[in-house]
Amino acid sequence: MTIGIPEKLALTLFLVVAAVTLPWNISALLIAALLSARTLIPALRPLDQTARRRFRKIFFVLLCLVAVMTAVNSVFVRSGAVWAEIAGIRLFEGGLLFGLTTGFRLLLIAAAFLVLFGSTSIGAFADYLNHVGIPGPIATTALLSLHFLDHLPERIQQIFIAQESRGAPLRGNLVARIRSFFLLLSPLVLSSIVESIERGTALELRGFHLGISLRTASGPGNRHWSPTTVALLAFSIILVVYRLTLWLIPSP
Amino acid sequence: MADSISIKSFTFRYPGSHRNALSEVSLEIQAGSCCAILGPTGAGKTTLLQAVAGVLGAHHAQAAANGHIQIGSVVHSPLPRSILFPRVGLFLQDPTVQISGIRDNVEDEVRFTLDNLRVGDEEAVQRVRIQLEELGLGMLATRPLSQLSGGELQRVALAGMLVASPPVLLLDEPLNSLDATAQARLLRLLATFRGRHTVVLTDYGIDAALRLADRVVVLSEGRVLYQGAPAGLVSRSEEFVDLLPADSLVRLSGLAGDERIPSPERRFFRKILGAL
Numbered sequence: 001m002t003i004g005i006p007e008k009l010a011l012t013l014f015l016v017v018a019a020v021t022l023p024w025n026i027s028a029l030l031i032a033a034l035l036s037a038r039t040l041i042p043a044l045r046p047l048d049q050t051a052r053r054r055f056r057k058i059f060f061v062l063l064c065l066v067a068v069m070t071a072v073n074s075v076f077v078r079s080g081a082v083w084a085e086i087a088g089i090r091l092f093e094g095g096l097l098f099g100l101t102t103g104f105r106l107l108l109i110a111a112a113f114l115v116l117f118g119s120t121s122i123g124a125f126a127d128y129l130n131h132v133g134i135p136g137p138i139a140t141t142a143l144l145s146l147h148f149l150d151h152l153p154e155r156i157q158q159i160f161i162a163q164e165s166r167g168a169p170l171r172g173n174l175v176a177r178i179r180s181f182f183l184l185l186s187p188l189v190l191s192s193i194v195e196s197i198e199r200g201t202a203l204e205l206r207g208f209h210l211g212i213s214l215r216t217a218s219g220p221g222n223r224h225w226s227p228t229t230v231a232l233l234a235f236s237i238i239l240v241v242y243r244l245t246l247w248l249i250p251s252p
Numbered sequence: 253m254a255d256s257i258s259i260k261s262f263t264f265r266y267p268g269s270h271r272n273a274l275s276e277v278s279l280e281i282q283a284g285s286c287c288a289i290l291g292p293t294g295a296g297k298t299t300l301l302q303a304v305a306g307v308l309g310a311h312h313a314q315a316a317a318n319g320h321i322q323i324g325s326v327v328h329s330p331l332p333r334s335i336l337f338p339r340v341g342l343f344l345q346d347p348t349v350q351i352s353g354i355r356d357n358v359e360d361e362v363r364f365t366l367d368n369l370r371v372g373d374e375e376a377v378q379r380v381r382i383q384l385e386e387l388g389l390g391m392l393a394t395r396p397l398s399q400l401s402g403g404e405l406q407r408v409a410l411a412g413m414l415v416a417s418p419p420v421l422l423l424d425e426p427l428n429s430l431d432a433t434a435q436a437r438l439l440r441l442l443a444t445f446r447g448r449h450t451v452v453l454t455d456y457g458i459d460a461a462l463r464l465a466d467r468v469v470v471l472s473e474g475r476v477l478y479q480g481a482p483a484g485l486v487s488r489s490e491e492f493v494d495l496l497p498a499d500s501l502v503r504l505s506g507l508a509g510d511e512r513i514p515s516p517e518r519r520f521f522r523k524i525l526g527a528l
Contacts, residue, residue: 123356147353202350207368
């Protein structure tokens, strides 16, 4: 079984649909399966150490977020029975379920995209988009955005260091960290605008406006969808239909 | 074939600005020659290159401009209104920006330019190979761009421009982000362009101008203070004390017999050199 970009895109779509339509415990199982697949299947492994580190970092942050979200919801959304009482604080089942559902939904969607982009180079995406006939300007704009997102953590880190070296209070308690967000946001937006203009000009200076081509020397494979792609797309459709049916036909 | 550049009484003001970025600039650059534009930050060096390349005309259509810019036999009045690539190649200050970001390895990245120009497969492969060899990148052809050093990235960006064989090549502070070895290598490479491309480069210092240029232009606040042979700049170095970096002035003073820089500055530079 070969896993190329069509299979990865179908897998991502399936996981997103599953995250939205299925209960949180299935999402948790799918996350575990995805993490295993990321280790076992070469095509899903991170391209380099940077991608590997980025996945770990973002996944860990999101996992913490899920834990916080679940705890906060179980305390403040007071529906259903009391699930537990810890140090006089009551945790409600309804809030717990809501927190878990929302948190694992977010985690599965994020993990799916992280695996997709961490294991696929922008050049390979370019090949594929060109192959399926996406118009050059649209595809290239999307790819340049991806390129920017790829460098975003590095850029944030640079701005973080720059602001900190000016004495900005970026570390410390939660309030300092929230404040630091605004200190980072302004230079990040400004530098993004400047870089977008420069990058656009640089592309024009290489004749991008004359005849757009995303093709690389290696070239893509054939146009047919593999059984894996078809199966994943079929599962996605089934899940959507199942969810719509549940929504449209009220239970007695 | 290289093209000549002729700029006559060219004035340019950015939209919303109250002062001219360039004022009454007139230059004559012969085909196949090398011209160095020197001056401090904000002198108008980048603006001048962007005007010739067509970037200003394409991106600042509402800007006030006068005069004309002639490239080869084509007169643009007052300035080119679209980017003139592949006739004019502009190499930006930051080489990393010039990397497309959508190609994985060195040869694919260089080929991106030829794909844009719709050059056929066989010819493109041949031209990319020749260009990579010329810039000493042959061994790196299949290397991912993420694994290149700053100097190598700059050469890849330059290859991406040169592979289109632009008759006019504009280089905006090409030595800026390079160490001494990489600078020397780039200067040697640029020296081989003589006759094939008309090269215009900007720089803060005098090194590149003295090694390469047939003609030197000193810009300050959008005005041409000096233009002529590099040797002429040597005899007038005292006029540029505030405009050129200290090492450039020391170099000029050495070439001019040590008597050209006013005495306070000379003492200051000697003090620095003594300390070193």
